[in-house]
Amino acid sequence: MEDTPSVPDDQHRPADVPPDLPLDVRRAGVLLHVTSLPSPYGTGDLGHAAYRFVDFLAAAGVTVWQVLPLVPTHAEDRSPYNGLSALAGNPELVSLDWLADRGLLRDDDLAQVASGEISRAEARTRAVRLWQSEVEAGERQEQREHFLSWVDEHDDWLGDYTDFVALRESLGGTSWHDWEPGLRDRDADALDKALAPLQDRLRVLQFEQYLFDTQWQELRDYAAERGVLVFGDLPIFVSHDSADVWVDRAQFDLDETGAPRTVTGVPPDYFAQDGQRWNNPHYDWDVMREDGFAWWRRRIARQRDLFDLVRIDHFRGLEASWHIPASAETAREGEWVASPGVEVLTALVAEAGEGHLVAEDLGVITPEVEALRLRFGLPGMKVLQFAFDGNPANPHLPHHHDHLGVVYTGTHDNDTSVGWLSEVDDRTRVRIRGHLVGPTDDMPWPLMRTAMASVSRLAVVPAQDLLGLGSAARMNVPGKATGNWSWQLREGALDDAIAARLRDVLERYDRVPGDPR
Incomplete structure (x- = not known):
């Protein structure tokens, strides 16, 4: 029988956390970036698989979905921490299925993307042009009003972003610092001249941002209705080659x-x-x-x-x-x-x-x-993969956690827990087992249970750990220029059995808010 530490009553609402805030109760989260969702069109998006993932979280009692930055990325590295904008959404996350469900793409369009005949960007352009033609024909007037209102609401960044991307594309994807001085320095006459032939592309870029925001808010509303909060990430620095620095x-x-x-x-x-x-x-x-x-x-x-x-x-x-x-x-x-x-x-x-x-x-x-x-x-962060160096004062050890914290088995920058465990020496492995809850069970579940038993208000595990995946499923290797950010979840991998097993752990450690047990 596994060790089951009790949860003190005072953890339900410590004095240092005001009521009615995200971390006023014990919660569990799963870390999975949107691009890692399964998709027939390449990387994951805000489509049907995202809603199925929310359903999985709700069934498991998980009330926090943690994602990486949702910004548009550079094609060279695809890093969400090196975005083309700190404020815009990544158009590659726009769901083509969502567009098809609303009559803006045909089955043939979807099949062409799935087969690689056309890119997602080409499919989005087709959808925008169809939408424009229908608006001009007097259709979709309610959506048109919503779109125009959204553009006005985001005027403080939207135009600068679309100008930047359209110019950058027209100049071969080069950094703004390498543009001719008039464009580099944002001379008004030079900008007007360069942007004049790009009006169609500017409209597509603008509508793509509207689509991203609309789809994201619909997904977030769906999650909220099922008790799931969304946890985002703010990189402290921004890319030099970005709309933010150019503007x-x-x-x-x-x-x-x-x-x-x-x-x-x-x-x-x-x-x-x-x-x-x-x-x-x-x-x-x-x-x-x-x-x-x-x-x-x-x-x-x-x-x-x-x-x-x-x-x-x-x-x-x-x-x-x-x-x-x-x-x-x-x-x-x-x-x-x-x-x-x-x-x-x-x-x-x-x-x-x-x-x-x-x-x-x-x-x-x-x-x-x-x-x-x-x-x-x-709240600060504790990572169990950093805990077992033999130093009893190591702040990542479970007995040094505190309420005002978020504990992880590992983050997007770490190896998966199975991959990490396969590389530690025998002495460290024995030390790890001595700290785990239910250490004889199949890894990495004892490590995940240890995170859930922590006094930290929020405990988060990467989706890879729920599946017991090895190093091939690692999301990022810091300092490695290529090959990162590409892992994707297999369709159906997070099934009912995993949801039930996880919920049992979360209920045991009081991480299902509102659960009567």
Whole structure:
């Protein structure tokens, strides 16, 4: 019989968590990015499989679905942490089935995408053109009014994004910094001339964003009706080759041509002897301070439009970030530079509302970073894969968890738990087994049960762990330029038996809100 620790009564609503907020009760979550959903058209999208996944979560008693950033990605790396925009949605997530269900695509169109005869982008363009022709014929007037209202509501970023993407496509996908100076520097005459022949494409790009937002909100409403919250992710930095930097160059530490003076990364450590160079531009905090960090307020407001909870990736960068000279060959030549974390977080919490932000506080975390997180009452993260190094004071060990936290077996940057366990030495494996709940059961269920037994308010497991998958199912290897972000769930893999098994664990550890047991 497995070990079953009791759950103290005071965990139901500790004094440090206000009532009626996402983490005012114990919850369980599953981490699965939308692109990892099964689809006959390539990567996953916001179509039928997404709704089936929500149904699985509800059946299992899971009340949090965690996803990665939903932004449009660069074709070269497809990383959701290196988006073309911090505010736009990824048009590749637009469901073609949704369009077909509403008469905007034919079965032949879907078959052509599934066979590779046409791309998803071509299918979306066909749908938009059909919609336009029907509007011109006097049809779909209610949807037209909704679309125009949506465009007005998102005017603060939509036009800049569509201009950026249309220009970038017309110039062969090159970075805006390599455009001719008139376009690079956003000269009004140069922009008007370049955009004039791109009006059809601009309309398609605009409607794609409307489709993404409409589909996402419908899915989110469906999840909410079944008690499932959606947990999103906010990368602390943005790509240099993005609409955000092209439009708001003054907000970033750039030279007169728009090139970064310093770039982001982390210093050398056990995993990377030269450190890591991420190449995002740093912020010009003095400029951002002048308008009360309006750029950050707008960004977090958009995330709260999309998500119930938002994780701030690389939270420690709000206290200090590693500045690497743009001319440096490695990250070794960088230095820590203080960030105005209190001011930024004051703006973010005011805009997002208390109780809706989570800090990704992994890595080497200083007392100053911890103090910043606690000052604003943000839950931090614990990862069981980091816990078993033999140090009894390791903060990731289950006995060091606290209520104000989110515990994971592993994250999207880790190997799957089965893959990780296959690589640890025998001594570590014995140490791990000594900490697990029900250690004789098939892995990684004992590790998942240990996460669920934690006092941390939210416990999250990657979908790969529910299926006991090995390293081939890993989502991302940090520092690896290619081959990431491509894992997909097999249709039907998350079945009723897994849902029932998971629900039994969640009920045992009081992670099914409202369950009478």
